[in-house]
Amino acid sequence: MKSHLFRYILAMGLIVLLGACQRGKEEKSGIRFLSHGTNASCPYITRDTAGNTVVSWVENDSISNKGVMYYAVTNDDGYTFSEPRKIGATMGVYPHDENLPKLLFKPNGTIIALFGMEQHDARNKYAGKVMYAQSFDNGLHWEAPMPLVTDTTGYDQRYFDMALLPDGEAAAIWLDNRKETAAEGSTLYFARTSGNAGFQAAKPVVETVCQCCRTKLLVDKKGVIHIVYRDIINDSIRDMVHQTSADGGNSFSAPVRISADNWVVNGCPHTGPTLVANDHGLHFAWFTMGHGKGVFYCQSTDNGNTYTQKESLSTAPMAKHPQMTIDKKGEVYITWDEPVKVGNDFNSRIAFLHKSVDGRTLDSQAITADSTWCSYPVLGALQEGILVVFKQRVGNGTAIAYGIMEH
Template sequence: MKKVLLFYSLIIFIFSSCHQGNNVPSISLSQEENIDSAQSSCPFLTKDNNNNIVLSWVRETGSDKAIVCYAVSKDKGKTFGNAIDIPASDNVYPHGENMPKIIFKPSGEIIAVWGAANKNPMNAYAGLVYYSISFDNGKTWAPKKLITNDTSSYDQRYFDVALLPNGEAAIVWLDNRKTTNKEGSGLYYAITKDNGGFQNEKLISESCCQCCRTDLFVDKSNNIHVLYRAIINDSIRDIAHIESKNNGQTFSRPERISNDNWVINGCPHTGPCMTENKEGLHCTWFTGGNEAGVYYTSLTHSDTAFSNKDMVSGYAAKHSQIASLPQGNLITVWDESLPVNDTYSTCIGLEEKSPDDKNILRRYITEKNSGASFPVICTVDKNKVLVAFTKSSNDKKTVVFKQVAFNN
């Protein structure tokens, strides 16, 4: 029986190879490079006001001490320049789901945002969101500021930032302040004004799962989108989408991107992500509802609701991020726990879809025992992305990056 199965498998392989020839989709991976020789974690990728790729991370500087750093690449992510420290960030609390972020305004102003611990009688796991601004290309940095001056706010976490069409920066974050007694956090929104930092904060939605990353995205039509994990009917924790079509003055009522109906009395610490191509908006997220795993959905320009979800990878996959290539192909990355000998280790997976959501390839881009987690992704050019992640080996964490090129 085994010989028969082997024979048919060989026939299928030969048949497939003959018909696909050299057109089989594949990728090329560069060597992994460490961004820092010190203990480090929490990578984040963005681009500066000159369209250079920027990688930020948290460097541990001693026992329970760390600082936010970033470096700029002048060769499309092949190498990075010297690390630039942000002195005011010495209270940063490293967390892969609540990673620090850097945003570059067209004016040249640079804003670094990070989370810090804020243990208190109200919430032993509470945090605060701080930011610091540089007006001289990172040479000097202003003293840190809290994201809000409201003293009733004692828990701020899981933020995201984005540039607005007018060149200002926007931020969303989860906050203990809300108008309901139901469990969860409020979702807040604020914007910068000239050189004055973030201002005019306001509550834009509630109730939100307290410990999942939010996603703030501005589309090509200048509409502002926010994704977050909502708490629905006191027990369901599904991903919700809200939108502003008037420059953030008002936001729509939340709508689920997928009716997963995940009932969980806790937080999975894994949030959603959104990107865009000519077809419309595209999202990835993790759910434990029905069949657990990382999923994908889209909202095309001709549709009024998100498409039926498509599984990217199974229950052991989490922390997904998505980006689009210039021609519209969609690249999703995630981390996944896999059995290795008598234990488990995490690795990084990658999926490519065509602009109209057809699956092209899916594979791991690190060894199955690589100890890699919390990947982030940035488009490099028409057929290449940069992926950075935290890699754990021999009780040491380092931030690693590598390029992925697509041949199709």
């Protein structure tokens, strides 16, 4: 039974928090925050040190017309959001919805913004550069951005992720051109911060990773580091692979496929995996066109030694870009975008699925209208309900929209 109620609002135009101060807490509806311009993208959800939900995104600066990161915070469980805060140190960020800029809040008050820029390197016209900026006073001031990689042989870094380690430091992974093999693919690197000195001691983890799919980094309750990515196997198969580290990233287990999809494709799908962990185990979702098409799910109850048979989540064969979260009970939520035919054309809608702690499907539904174009959703758990944020086409531009699934 569909037990969820979804209300979403567009965040665009020049209206700042219209009605936010007038609205009581009788319902979670109305405008919460906005993107000032008409080219907003790359929504991302995290939490600050107080446990408040934080949403970040990218929009074009009105003066320079360059991309810049913004973020807003809710301290009342999604009823209202703060006025958007601009991170000037990220000016020039390259907006890429599969290569999301990210924020991380360290327990000591440091905030890290990790983002991609164009490299403009003759060795690869598509090359990117991963940069990061730090604030040591909870976002009041930001240090000048620094490159994640300073080695001049590293001219292409993309598809990064970031997570908080048990000791309060941050870990990052990314795809890098530096490798010791002639085989196709990028090398996945790992690094961690060292106090205010930023990211240090970068090390390669694995080679032959699909060059254009996002990576996933997760640290579970026991402090085990999990990485998931699309590997290139035997120069032709592009399947999802899982590795773990139980020693803080000093060493990683051998790569293991979460599903033997055996998808042979000569190209980059531009849609990576997602992963959450609860007391029952690990839960994965991903896109493939091997032995089935669309978004799939599996789980592992033994920390990645074995994986369940994959389960299709959507009847749409080109459903893509899955993201996951868990709520305070450990129940699992998955969202993705999928094409929907409207007349003689196609739009894109957001779908949503709710699973129990042990992975049984409880509810599945589309949560945006077929008449709109919505894509690249992300999820975050509130105290009551699940926050869904996504990009929506509005006129000739794009805006950030969000809503809350209540049950």
